[in-house]
Amino acid sequence: MSTDRGRDLTLNVLFAAQPKSWAEYEAPLRSAFAKAGIDAVLSTDIAPADVDYIVYAPNGPVTDFTPFTKLKAVLSLWAGVETMVHNPTLTAPLCRMVDHGLTESMVEWVTGHVLRYHLDMDRFVAGQDGVWRAGTAAPLARDRKVCVLGLGVLGAGCAQALARLNFDVHGWARGPKTVDGVTCHHGEDGLKDALRDADMVALLLPDTAATENVLNAERMALMRRGGFVVNPGRGPLIDDAALIAALDGGQLAHATLDVFRVEPLPEDHPFWAHPKVTVTPHIAAETKATTASEVIAENIVLGEAGQPFVHVVDRAAGY
Numbered sequence: 225m226s227t228d229r230g231r232d233l234t235l236n237v238l239f240a241a242q243p244k245s246w247a248e249y250e251a252p253l254r255s256a257f258a259k260a261g262i263d264a265v266l267s268t269d270i271a272p273a274d275v276d277y278i279v280y281a282p283n284g285p286v287t288d289f290t291p292f293t294k295l296k297a298v299l300s301l302w303a304g305v306e307t308m309v310h311n312p313t314l315t316a317p318l319c320r321m322v323d324h325g326l327t328e329s330m331v332e333w334v335t336g337h338v339l340r341y342h343l344d345m346d347r348f349v350a351g352q353d354g355v356w357r358a359g360t361a362a363p364l365a366r367d368r369k370v371c372v373l374g375l376g377v378l379g380a381g382c383a384q385a386l387a388r389l390n391f392d393v394h395g396w397a398r399g400p401k402t403v404d405g406v407t408c409h410h411g412e413d414g415l416k417d418a419l420r421d422a423d424m425v426a427l428l429l430p431d432t433a434a435t436e437n438v439l440n441a442e443r444m445a446l447m448r449r450g451g452f453v454v455n456p457g458r459g460p461l462i463d464d465a466a467l468i469a470a471l472d473g474g475q476l477a478h479a480t481l482d483v484f485r486v487e488p489l490p491e492d493h494p495f496w497a498h499p500k501v502t503v504t505p506h507i508a509a510e511t512k513a514t515t516a517s518e519v520i521a522e523n524i525v526l527g528e529a530g531q532p533f534v535h536v537v538d539r540a541a542g543y
Contacts, residue, residue: 241281256517325512333508374428431458432542441466456508459484
């Protein structure tokens with residue numbers, strides 16, 4: 225890679241995350257940089273004044289960006305940016321991670337749990353006790369309304385996968401969206417329309433002040449009685465107390481939760497013992513080192529060519 229003056233340019237890329245992440249990402253990043261023609265010093269130890277880019281995780285060693293005087297961009301390893309978006313010392317562009325490997329994982333997880341509920345699999349898996357229970361087959365997918373809250377890359381991917389299975393998929397976002405095969409809604413009235421008579425709701429919104437408790441008692445009451453909730457998005461999207469009340473009262477039949485307000489989920493939290501809650505330990509999807517490294521390399525190439533970065537965070541919106 226060269227500058228517009230034709231000189232060879234060596235970039236300094238600081239990896240600022242947990243040591244275990246360095247062990248996971250070092251080789252894929254070096255490979256992705258080589259493939260993209262990026263000449264870079266990639267290290268966990270570079271003098272701040274010399275750093276061009278930071279490959280970043282919020283649980284890493286950097287919280288104050290003031291010493292990084294020539295910083296061109298912070299390239300997050302995480303899809304969620306709520307813990308860094310309001311850092312006053314970060315003035316360079318912040319790019320969240322949009323990784324197609326992570327998207328594929330999320331689509332598989334959400335689709336799996338929607339199908340689990342659709343086919344009433346828990347009842348049969350837990351009922352292997354020698355009793356032949358008469359029952360009926362599940363309705364067709366086209367007769368089930370599934371609502372996906374959040375139509376970003378992850379939400380849209382999940383919504384389209386469910387639509388391809390012939391579910392009646394409705395999606396909601398804060399602003400207008402168009403997603404093939406999905407009935408899209410936006411705004412407050414649109415949220416009510418998306419949730420009304422939904423058999424299942426999957427939450428894939430970011431964690432912002434505007435999305436906290438987006439699924440509250442009033443909105444759960446709009447769903448079809450005996451419905452299901454799947455949350456692999458963010459813990460604060462659901463009013464926990466309202467969820468337990470809806471489960472206890474029969475408005476909801478079950479919830480599968482992968483994310484929580486406090487993680488790890490405290491051992492005395494009522495979700496653990498609730499018979500209508502399945503807890504999974506934040507494993508719905510994770511960034512894949514190989515594909516994420518390609519995304520980071522792409523952004524560095526764009527930045528060095530003077531082109532806009534991709535997946536830049538809107539600081540005002542919070543994502």
